[in-house]
Amino acid sequence: MYAGEVDRTGVMIVAGQTYTINQSAYGRVENVQASDGETSQGVSISWNLKEDATSYKIYRSEFDDVETAVVLVSTAGNFYTDTTVLLGHIYYYWVRPVNAGGICGFGLSDSGFIKIAVSQDWKDLHYPAGYPVDDSDTDGDGFTAIEEYIAGTIPTNGASFFKIQMQKGAGDWLDFTVDMALEQRVYAVHWKNTLEAADWVQQGDGVVGTNGPLTISIQSDGASGFFMQRVYPEPQ
Numbered sequence: 001m002y003a004g005e006v007d008r009t010g011v012m013i014v015a016g017q018t019y020t021i022n023q024s025a026y027g028r029v030e031n032v033q034a035s036d037g038e039t040s041q042g043v044s045i046s047w048n049l050k051e052d053a054t055s056y057k058i059y060r061s062e063f064d065d066v067e068t069a070v071v072l073v074s075t076a077g078n079f080y081t082d083t084t085v086l087l088g089h090i091y092y093y094w095v096r097p098v099n100a101g102g103i104c105g106f107g108l109s110d111s112g113f114i115k116i117a118v119s120q121d122w123k124d125l126h127y128p129a130g131y132p133v134d135d136s137d138t139d140g141d142g143f144t145a146i147e148e149y150i151a152g153t154i155p156t157n158g159a160s161f162f163k164i165q166m167q168k169g170a171g172d173w174l175d176f177t178v179d180m181a182l183e184q185r186v187y188a189v190h191w192k193n194t195l196e197a198a199d200w201v202q203q204g205d206g207v208v209g210t211n212g213p214l215t216i217s218i219q220s221d222g223a224s225g226f227f228m229q230r231v232y233p234e235p236q
């Protein structure tokens with residue numbers, strides 16, 4: 001067993017006899033899983049244990065590009081919680097097994113991020129009798145409590161929810177307005193030309209709120225299509 005990724009064959013001659021050596025590749029770690037917003041404490045990373053591995057090296061990057069990965073930690077088990085993560089950032093993780101033969105190559109990455117936590121002040125303000133759960137929709141407007149917290153809307157008022165407000169600006173510009181854009185939130189407009197199109201494409205950079213009204217202007221270039229407005233926690 002060696003720490004490569006493919007089986008290899010070699011030839012050895014001992015006392016005039018030729019022997020063929022077959023070495024099995026040690027292979028990569030499989031089933032790397034990084035948690036997606038499960039807790040606000042950290043990103044949990046797990047993977048399948050590998051026979052003969054003595055330890056594992058976890059690598060991390062903010063890009064899904066192994067060239068940018070740096071070692072986060074070495075560990076013997078198949079579970080690790082990365083608490084050195086920031087809100088609003090997405091991290092990519094790789095795990096490489098180590099054994100007596102060396103260290104194996106990089107397998108597939110998985111991405112992970114932490115969840116925004118609802119503040120106690122907000123809980124007390126809107127739910128004095130006790131906060132339900134993040135996924136509850138007590139006012140039935142289709143947005144969960146955590147979504148209303150991020151959007152800055154009222155979770156106990158079905159008429160208060162994050163909605164798109166668009167009007168024609170000067171020339172071929174379109175104005176997207178939010179009445180109350182919170183601090184520590186980023187607002188962005190996304191577009192796609194048909195609803196069947198696979199991906200929403202963000203138009204320009206996200207804009208950080210200032211605890212007041214916010215207008216984002218997008219040049220339409222005469223194109224027709226669909227717009228989506230998005231709010232998410234500001235990276236810290």
Ligand SMILES: [Ca+2]
Nearest residue numbers: 137139141143
């Ligand atoms: Ca709601």
Ligand SMILES: [Ca+2]
Nearest residue numbers: 154155157160
């Ligand atoms: Ca609401």
